[in-house]
Amino acid sequence: MTMKVSRRGFLASASAAVLVLGVRPDGALAAGETDAMLNPFVKVASDGQVTGIVKHFEKGQGPATGLSTLIAEELGVSIEQITYEFAPSNPEIYANTFFGGFQGTGGSTAMANSFMQYRQAGAAARELLIKAAADAWGVDASGLKIVEGIVTGGGKTAPIGDFVAAASTMEAPADPPLTPPSEWRLIGNPDVRRLDSPIKTNGKAMFAMDLHLPNQMVAVISRAPSRGGLVAGFDDSACSEVKGFIRAATLPNKAGVAVYAEDTWAAFQARDLLSVDWDMSAAETRSSDEIKSEIMAALDEAPTYNVSKTDHAATKSAVDGAETVVEQTFYFPLLAHAPMEPLNCTIEANADGGVTLHDGCQAPTGPHMALSQIFELPMEKVRINTMLAGGSFGRRATPDADYQVEAALAFVITDRKRPVKLVWSREDDMRSGYYRPAVGHRVRVGLTGGKIVGWDHHVAGQSIMKGTAFEAMAVRDGIDHSSVEGTADGPYQIPGMFVGLTDTPKATSTLWWRSVGHTHTAYVMEVMMDQAAKAASADPVEFRLAYLSGEGDDQKRKANVLRLVAEKANWGNAPEGRYQGVAVHKSFGTYVAEIAEISGNPDDGIVIENVTCVVDCGIPVNPDVIKAQMEGGIGYGIGHVMRDQITLAGGEVEQYNFPDYEPLRISDIRGIDVHIVKSEAAPSGVGEPGTPPSAPALANAIAAASGVMVASLPMEEEGVYFA
Amino acid sequence: MAISLKLNGNPTTVEAEPGTPLLWVIRDELKLTGTKFGCGVASCGACTVHVDGEPTRSCQTYIEDVEGAEITTIEAMEDTKVGAAVQQAWVEMDVVQCGYCQSGQIMSAVGLLTENPKPSVDDIHDYMHGNACRCATYQRIRAAIQRASDILEA
Numbered sequence: 001m002t003m004k005v006s007r008r009g010f011l012a013s014a015s016a017a018v019l020v021l022g023v024r025p026d027g028a029l030a031a032g033e034t035d036a037m038l039n040p041f042v043k044v045a046s047d048g049q050v051t052g053i054v055k056h057f058e059k060g061q062g063p064a065t066g067l068s069t070l071i072a073e074e075l076g077v078s079i080e081q082i083t084y085e086f087a088p089s090n091p092e093i094y095a096n097t098f099f100g101g102f103q104g105t106g107g108s109t110a111m112a113n114s115f116m117q118y119r120q121a122g123a124a125a126r127e128l129l130i131k132a133a134a135d136a137w138g139v140d141a142s143g144l145k146i147v148e149g150i151v152t153g154g155g156k157t158a159p160i161g162d163f164v165a166a167a168s169t170m171e172a173p174a175d176p177p178l179t180p181p182s183e184w185r186l187i188g189n190p191d192v193r194r195l196d197s198p199i200k201t202n203g204k205a206m207f208a209m210d211l212h213l214p215n216q217m218v219a220v221i222s223r224a225p226s227r228g229g230l231v232a233g234f235d236d237s238a239c240s241e242v243k244g245f246i247r248a249a250t251l252p253n254k255a256g257v258a259v260y261a262e263d264t265w266a267a268f269q270a271r272d273l274l275s276v277d278w279d280m281s282a283a284e285t286r287s288s289d290e291i292k293s294e295i296m297a298a299l300d301e302a303p304t305y306n307v308s309k310t311d312h313a314a315t316k317s318a319v320d321g322a323e324t325v326v327e328q329t330f331y332f333p334l335l336a337h338a339p340m341e342p343l344n345c346t347i348e349a350n351a352d353g354g355v356t357l358h359d360g361c362q363a364p365t366g367p368h369m370a371l372s373q374i375f376e377l378p379m380e381k382v383r384i385n386t387m388l389a390g391g392s393f394g395r396r397a398t399p400d401a402d403y404q405v406e407a408a409l410a411f412v413i414t415d416r417k418r419p420v421k422l423v424w425s426r427e428d429d430m431r432s433g434y435y436r437p438a439v440g441h442r443v444r445v446g447l448t449g450g451k452i453v454g455w456d457h458h459v460a461g462q463s464i465m466k467g468t469a470f471e472a473m474a475v476r477d478g479i480d481h482s483s484v485e486g487t488a489d490g491p492y493q494i495p496g497m498f499v500g501l502t503d504t505p506k507a508t509s510t511l512w513w514r515s516v517g518h519t520h521t522a523y524v525m526e527v528m529m530d531q532a533a534k535a536a537s538a539d540p541v542e543f544r545l546a547y548l549s550g551e552g553d554d555q556k557r558k559a560n561v562l563r564l565v566a567e568k569a570n571w572g573n574a575p576e577g578r579y580q581g582v583a584v585h586k587s588f589g590t591y592v593a594e595i596a597e598i599s600g601n602p603d604d605g606i607v608i609e610n611v612t613c614v615v616d617c618g619i620p621v622n623p624d625v626i627k628a629q630m631e632g633g634i635g636y637g638i639g640h641v642m643r644d645q646i647t648l649a650g651g652e653v654e655q656y657n658f659p660d661y662e663p664l665r666i667s668d669i670r671g672i673d674v675h676i677v678k679s680e681a682a683p684s685g686v687g688e689p690g691t692p693p694s695a696p697a698l699a700n701a702i703a704a705a706s707g708v709m710v711a712s713l714p715m716e717e718e719g720v721y722f723a
Numbered sequence: 724m725a726i727s728l729k730l731n732g733n734p735t736t737v738e739a740e741p742g743t744p745l746l747w748v749i750r751d752e753l754k755l756t757g758t759k760f761g762c763g764v765a766s767c768g769a770c771t772v773h774v775d776g777e778p779t780r781s782c783q784t785y786i787e788d789v790e791g792a793e794i795t796t797i798e799a800m801e802d803t804k805v806g807a808a809v810q811q812a813w814v815e816m817d818v819v820q821c822g823y824c825q826s827g828q829i830m831s832a833v834g835l836l837t838e839n840p841k842p843s844v845d846d847i848h849d850y851m852h853g854n855a856c857r858c859a860t861y862q863r864i865r866a867a868i869q870r871a872s873d874i875l876e877a
């Protein structure tokens with residue numbers, strides 16, 4: 001990905017001198033701020049304050065620090081001299097360059113798609129300020145540089161703020177040179193701290209949930225007990241007992257009844273007293289057991305789609321003719337995302353007839369378009385104020401902008417004089433949500449002479465993309481790639497590999513969940529690799545390396561993290577009473593290998609003593625953020641396979657709150673060590689790739705300790721207990 | 724009903740219906756939003772405040788039960804010795820990710836270190852068990868509590 005610097009323009013700021021730099025719709029870097037078509041990435045105020053305009057939302061994964069690091073590096077300021085703001089919704093300017101014209105965060109792309117763009121924006125700002133200083137001092141610009149926010153050279157020094165006014169009357173220089181990696185101070189520096197740590201430590205951070213607009217109402221929604229139910233009528237006579245209750249009204253799409261109140265607690269209480277008649281004629285009625293049976297039955301039939309585009313009959317006969325066959329059927333349940341901040345957002349009317357959405361907004365373009373339709377407003381009259389998000393794991397970006405639409409519907413039926421803050425409770429989140437789909441896999445691996453000769457792999461499950469606005473883009477030849485990513489497309493060179501796919505009917509809304517298809521494909525691939533190694537009486541690391549021996553970069557990088565993790569974890573030499581399991585997986589362009597070390601046994605309780613992780617994500621921009629994302633990704637993956645699942649009875653979700661969906665707790669993983677591979681490759685993502693290998697590494701360690709190979713999740717359902 | 728209490732050292736009178744959780748009085752009426760709503764059922768710890776010095780889940784504490792009590796929230800932690808040490812350790816180690824659970828984590832960590840200035844890893848695990856972090860920052864929470872303990876000892 002490159003950005004052409006073909007045209008530059010300048011617009012003087014009217015009053016306070018503020019130099020604003022950005023990229024125009026045509027891809028050109030531009031400076032200025034009076035033309036609405038110019039969308040800035042860098043702001044420099046006359047007091048020298050630098051602000052990075054961050055186009056990705058911050059749910060903890062680090063882009064506020066990461067994109068600011070890129071600007072600060074090029075501009076010549078320290079990390080302490082830059083602050084950040086979140087960009088408005090304007091896909092013409094702030095699109096994710098990997099998502100076409102769509103502004104949004106996902107697929108672990110924030111750093112990868114911004115790396116050149118934000119460095120160029122910082123470099124352009126630097127060149128302008130230097131040029132202004134050179135003119136002021138009557139010296140040659142080539143002798144000047146900016147160090148820690150001070151322009152230096154020609155025997156003079158002055159803070160950058162002194163030149164903002166002059167810079168904003170000049171034309172930007174062409175093709176601003178980028179700082180060579182050998183001179184990087186901040187990129188790759190493990191001492192760079194998160195910019196959002198202080199406010200998230202002293203209570204001052206403002207999440208969308210913390211917004212209290214003057215005169216706002218809080219709306220909570222009474223939703224159908226199972227997916228597809230519609231409001232037939234309601235009785236709110238008991239609600240008026242609640243002080244602060246305002247009124248109740250059916251949402252225009254009949255998906256629920258909105259209960260409006262003066263504050264959150266009053267809204268929750270009034271909702272408890274509301275009685276709703278539901279038309280459940282089109283509602284989901286199946287149970288989890290039926291869903292599982294459907295998936296298992298699909299695995300018994302031939303797959304609908306040939307994912308690997310290989311000859312299934314040839315694979316079958318290779319497996320059938322092998323000396324040894326290892327066969328296993330896997331099942332993965334529905335999972336909730338359960339971000340710590342329950343979903344919420346606020347909508348208010350603006351003086352110009354438009355509306356503003358205040359939201360921890362993951363993918364602004366979706367809600368932007370939805371709100372423009374609902375309010376029948378042109379796009380420019382709908383504004384989105386992106387606020388900090390208390391986690392997401394995929395939940396805040398849905399193809400139908402579900403909760404933002406819900407808020408818009410709750411607002412559109414009022415007189416629009418009072419802002420409406422939509423609040424979900426934890427129960428709403430757990431029961432009315434979107435889920436990682438339920439999926440089954442069946443794999444038969446044939447081995448002869450200790451080598452794989454055929455790998456017959458069938459995936460059956462609920463598609464994420466089909467039936468959504470993303471279907472046309474994401475589904476090819478009927479195949480939803482997100483159902484099978486991480487199987488046939490991985491770096492392993494597996495002889496005689498066939499992967500097939502069958503879609504099964506959805507019973508809930510399905511959604512990407514931290515690492516999407518890799519949540520289950522990595523588990524299956526890596527558990528089967530271990531089982532195959534066992535059948536071949538081979539060391540699991542050596543066995544895998546045999547399928548990564550190719551000369552391709554893909555094989556080399558995956559092999560490298562695997563070798564390194566074995567070294568770092570002292571593979572094969574676990575202390576007495578401890579057992580190790582390994583897994584390695586590439587997702588979102590990033591290679592991660594992990595070794596879980598456990599003690600105990602499945603009956604009395606397993607203790608996860610340590611997880612060692614090696615990650616290759618290309619140039620590590622913020623090494624400490626990368627480590628944190630690996631730690632978090634490992635915890636997220638392991639926490640869910642230990643004991644979590646969403647189940648349905650008669651179509652209704654059976655879980656209500658955290659006690660029924662027990663989160664990972666502090667004592668569950670006793671230690672995590674993360675090592676980052678030095679790399680000059682383009683940066684790839686880190687938000688998701690730590691998750692996929694964590695669960696199979698644990699499963700393989702449990703198998704090593706006890707011989708119990710867990711093929712159906714969660715583990716505690718299968719009689720594997722944790723101390 | 725009118726309830727008098729001391730909030731972060733200031734005598735405060737609030738107007739709330741009996742049965743209202745302290746959490747919602749703090750957040751919606753007093754507009755101190757550092758204290759978070761995560762579950763409402765005392766199973767995540769995001770809403771932890773100190774009631775007369777004791778870490779308490781404010782989502783399950785009725786307002787009428789804290790009449791006359793001294794309530795301390797995250798906003799006042801920097802003014803206390805233990806609170807300041809914990810916050811310093813938290814920032815040094817960049818514990819936070821999304822940050823939504825962290826006020827509660829810090830309120831519990833301050834409770835722990837006030838009671839037990841040199842906690843073992845097991846002590847930390849026991850005391851912090853009720854504070855969930857969906858971002859799984861536990862590795863750093865554990866280390867930062869130990870670091871804060873060192874800061875306080877120094």
Ligand code: FES
Pocket residue numbers: 759760761762763764765766767768769770771780781782783
């Ligand atoms: S909100 Fe009080 S413990 Fe979760």
Ligand code: FES
Pocket residue numbers: 060340390391819820821822823824825855856857858859860
């Ligand atoms: S930092 Fe996100 S929940 Fe703890």
